[in-house]
Amino acid sequence: MPKKVITDHSTGERKCRCFKRCGGCQLSESYSEQLARKQEKAARMLSGFGKVEDIVPMEVPYNYRCKVQTVFATDSSKRIISGVYQSNARKMVAVDDCMLEAEVASPIVQTIKVLMKDMRIRPYDLRTGEGLLRHTLIRTSFSTGQVMVVLVTASPMLPAKNNFVKALVKAHPEITTIVHNICPNGMPLTLGERSVVLYGKGYIEDELCGCRFRISPASFYQVNPIQTEKLYSFAVEAAGIRKGVKVIDAYCGTGTIGIICAKNGAEVTGVELNKYACRDAKVNAELNGLDNISFFNDDAGKFMQAMASRGDSFDVLVMDPPRAGASREFIGCAVKLAPEKIVYVSCSIETLERDLRIFKKEGYRATFIQPVDMFPHTMGIENVVCLEKFEKPADKAPEKVTVQEKQVFLKPRGRSVRKPVKNGTRRRK
Structure with a gap:
């Protein structure tokens, strides 16, 4: 599959061929x-x-997203493909590389696809409710180098999970923890209540402004730690x-x-x-x-x-x-x-x-x-x-209204104005 991201080496600017189809980026002009x-x-x-x-x-306004979610499907040739959901839709766009996502994520996703094929793990189909692997979540700490992989499945069963984990860590020793999350009835790209740690501590740590933070699968954490x-x-x-x-x-x-x-x-x-x-x-x-x-x-x-x-x-x-x-x-x-x-x-x-x-x-x-x-x-x-x-200006005291002024009415549309008359009387026409 050809690369989706193309780079202008004279300027360093990057363009994505999926710009209009994906929706992840909304701006295509120069930075x-x-x-x-x-x-x-x-x-x-x-x-x-x-x-x-x-x-x-x-x-460097690229590869800044430390949280990467990837969905899987099969194409017409029954080949497992990966990508993202179209913005505001459930239609998947096949993407093998993304200029916004952390660089460590794409190679891990490619290995997961190979392991899915070898171990006969089918992607989950939102339309039919069949299949197992809903999506993966990869979280990365740019400061500590720690990497978490979360496998989100529709059921608790994960075939050959020990072999799956062993093969994934062998191919990517940068992975520090792997978590299996079970989400039987969730919306797309959500996590279920139950998680099982398959490898490592079940969380990663990041450093920010001189402090250290623990990030678990469901933690809210800004996706661009540099900014x-x-x-x-x-x-x-x-x-x-x-x-x-x-x-x-x-x-x-x-x-x-x-x-x-x-x-x-x-x-x-x-x-x-x-x-x-x-x-x-x-x-x-x-x-x-x-x-x-x-x-x-x-x-x-x-x-x-x-x-x-x-x-x-x-x-x-x-x-x-x-x-x-x-x-x-x-x-x-x-x-x-x-x-x-x-x-x-x-x-x-x-x-x-x-x-x-x-x-x-x-x-x-x-x-x-x-x-x-x-x-x-x-x-x-x-x-x-x-x-x-700051101190709000004091409210002005209401001005006294004379009897004559009280007799003045705003002019209704299409109607005449009643005018005040001296001594409170009105002259007959």
Whole structure:
């Protein structure tokens, strides 16, 4: 099969032949043109709140995805092929190499296809419900070099699994752990509740901003760790983190930003609704030897509402909500608690703009807006915004209205205006 990625060796720019069919990339122009496009969009949408800094680019905007999910199928010749689901669809596009995915992933996938054929492991068919292997998940740490392979199957049975694991590790000694995940009724590219470690520890570790993080199969972790380090550094600096500062890390996930704040001396409370992510966050705090951070498995808005009712306070709110942004209830709780600073990390500039409008009305202004190109070749723009509390202008007292003025009505469409008459009387026509 011919390579899908072609490289212009004079410029170093890469192009993908699957651009229109796959949908994983949304931009095909040169990287400098992509940055200009994103800078213009960020300025257009956010400059009304404050100065928008220059977007932070990637030095090498390729092979940055440390999380790679691959699906399998058979072609008309009964040959096993691999690829990705079309964006927003369940139709598979055959891809053997991708310019966004970590380079270590593609050779491992090729070996898995050979082993599937040798051991008669059939790809799962979404239409018929037949077959076994749903997809694979490969997670890589660029800092430690550790590699995790997750085999996601429709049933607990994995034929010749010991031989499969032995052959895969022999071909790729860089693999540090292999996990078998069982997902009998899941949607495409999801993980099931049950996992069995076949090789290694069942997790990998990554280093970020001087901290170490454990990544299990279901952990939420930014897919571009190179840019994430820059993003989080901006967030911690904007928050003015120092010893003794009290921080709430809302939507904390596996605790990354909160742990970095705690490492810099802050007293941190993390809140996360996903119980698995919260569990990972506690493990990560222990991994870094921190006793100045605690995590709670709860809805962030409800947790903060309870804080407000108790009269609790803190200095900085760090929030990294999902793409849908923060809820009105959450913003209301945040404003009621009135932290001096709010650091908003956003992966959706559209919902960020919406939420900033609300915060502005509630007495917060943006003092720092930093776009970061986390997802080259896509339309995505990650942003760090620092909001600081300021005094809202006092509401003007309502002006007194005279009797004559009360008699003035707005002119209805297509009807005459009743005019006030001196002494409260109206002359007959």
